[in-house]
Amino acid sequence: MEEIYKETILTPLGVAKTTGFLDWDTQPSPFKHYPEFLFGYDFGKIEALKIIELSRSVTDAQQLGKKPYYRLNTPSAGNLHPTELYVQIRGVEGVLSGIYHIDAKDACLVLIEEIEKEGIEPYVGLRHRFKGMLFVVSMVPFRSEWKYGKRAWRYCYLDAGHQAGSVLAAASATGQNATILSDIDSEGLHTVLGFSDEEYPVVALGIGEESERGVVHLKKALMHVCPLDYSEGTRDASAYLLAPKISDAKGHRPEKIEEETILGRRSARRFGTEVLSKETADFVASLLQEVPEPLHAWQIWMHHPSRPDGIYRDGICVDRGEYAKLVCRMLVDQYFIAEASVVVILTTDAFGPGALLGAGIFVQRVYLEAAQKGLGVTGIGAYYDLKLQQFLGTDEAILYVAAIGAV
Numbered sequence: 001m002e003e004i005y006k007e008t009i010l011t012p013l014g015v016a017k018t019t020g021f022l023d024w025d026t027q028p029s030p031f032k033h034y035p036e037f038l039f040g041y042d043f044g045k046i047e048a049l050k051i052i053e054l055s056r057s058v059t060d061a062q063q064l065g066k067k068p069y070y071r072l073n074t075p076s077a078g079n080l081h082p083t084e085l086y087v088q089i090r091g092v093e094g095v096l097s098g099i100y101h102i103d104a105k106d107a108c109l110v111l112i113e114e115i116e117k118e119g120i121e122p123y124v125g126l127r128h129r130f131k132g133m134l135f136v137v138s139m140v141p142f143r144s145e146w147k148y149g150k151r152a153w154r155y156c157y158l159d160a161g162h163q164a165g166s167v168l169a170a171a172s173a174t175g176q177n178a179t180i181l182s183d184i185d186s187e188g189l190h191t192v193l194g195f196s197d198e199e200y201p202v203v204a205l206g207i208g209e210e211s212e213r214g215v216v217h218l219k220k221a222l223m224h225v226c227p228l229d230y231s232e233g234t235r236d237a238s239a240y241l242l243a244p245k246i247s248d249a250k251g252h253r254p255e256k257i258e259e260e261t262i263l264g265r266r267s268a269r270r271f272g273t274e275v276l277s278k279e280t281a282d283f284v285a286s287l288l289q290e291v292p293e294p295l296h297a298w299q300i301w302m303h304h305p306s307r308p309d310g311i312y313r314d315g316i317c318v319d320r321g322e323y324a325k326l327v328c329r330m331l332v333d334q335y336f337i338a339e340a341s342v343v344v345i346l347t348t349d350a351f352g353p354g355a356l357l358g359a360g361i362f363v364q365r366v367y368l369e370a371a372q373k374g375l376g377v378t379g380i381g382a383y384y385d386l387k388l389q390q391f392l393g394t395d396e397a398i399l400y401v402a403a404i405g406a407v
């Protein structure tokens with residue numbers, strides 16, 4: 001993993017060499033479409049499916065020049081959305097049991113295959129039929145590699161984490177409980193879901209319960225549909241087939257999320273100069289301390305009266321100082337972040353797909369819980385890794401950064 005970390009770092013020289021003109025007309029399609037002849041359910045028609053549209057939907061559509069520009073309920077590095085979402089539904093009243101693709105752009109669920117005694121359970125570590133919903137998040141690396149090259153490997157897992165976090169949030173908003181299923185057979189799922197080398201399964205989540213009835217493997221793989229309109233190939237397919245190790249920790253789970261928060265989520269593009277109340281600052285600080293293992297959260301508090309400026313770890317100030325400008329420089333000169341109240345830097349000594357996925361899930365929680373307090377958040381994937389490590393005085397790998405403040 002150390003090798004992948006080194007291969008995917010950003011350095012000032014690397015950024016200078018790769019920053020240039022990007023022809024957005026060549027952006028690969030961010031949406032996968034199954035054939036029109038398949039049966040499906042439109043969003044908004046069946047109450048039991050509400051959780052699905054809250055998990056993945058278009059929440060903003062604009063026209064930029066000749067191209068439509070969509071934003072989803074999940075954030076994504078560069079808004080490229082290298083993820084897809086599938087759900088197996090079994091035993092839900094009024095809904096055909098089967099495996100569905102969630103088509104956010106067309107606001108519907110598309111039934112790929114009906115199921116009965118067979119299902120995806122054996123590929124997600126379950127021995128019996130699961131009554132309810134089994135979600136699978138996949139990633140489509142070329143959508144991100146197209147812009148970010150090798151760095152995309154990290155963004156795919158972070159984005160997949162945000163997507164998994166959205167399922168957890170949708171469960172919270174609809175009064176249900178979702179579990180992260182940590183024991184997935186990535187290769188088996190890759191084959192059986194009909195994926196090819198453009199798409200890889202990442203993580204599964206369950207909402208419902210395992211019954212006592214046995215289940216069998218799917219008889220044949222689902223139809224293959226290319227998730228892209230064109231591809232130049234995936235850089236290193238084997239690097240995307242690594243099954244992430246992730247625990248179903250409490251820290252991943254958002255609390256009491258409202259439907260409007262999910263549908264109204266946006267990344268902050270500027271922060272206000274208004275100072276957070278002590279109560280709000282305490283809320284943010286304790287939320288960030290709930291980060292699950294193997295992640296650690298460093299907090300850089302900036303210009304806040306109830307908290308001396310400086311670096312905090314586990315709630316304790318380990319270094320006092322005004323670091324706003326320096327931090328912005330290390331975040332590839334993103335100076336709008338200087339007005340945020342706190343920058344959180346997630347690190348780990350167990351760098352890999354599981355830690356990145358966990359970081360995405362946690363930051364999705366932070367986006368939504370902070371939004372419910374009227375705060376703005378932006379996930380930050382562009383930073384100089386080694387400079388941040390040096391600044392913090394740590395050998396731990398940098399996973400992800402987020403800025404939080406008034407908007």
Ligand SMILES: Cc1cc2nc3c(=O)[nH]c(=O)nc-3n(C[C@H](O)[C@H](O)[C@H](O)COP(=O)(O)O)c2cc1C
Pocket residue numbers: 071072074075076077078079155158159162265266267268334378379380381382
């Ligand atoms: C993994 C990841 C990395 C991101 N990195 C940055 C970043 O470095 N700077 C930034 O301003 N926004 C960043 N964002 C936010 C995206 O730009 C934003 O999600 C996207 O433009 C869509 O906008 P929305 O979040 O309002 O829907 C990142 C988001 C994710 C999920």
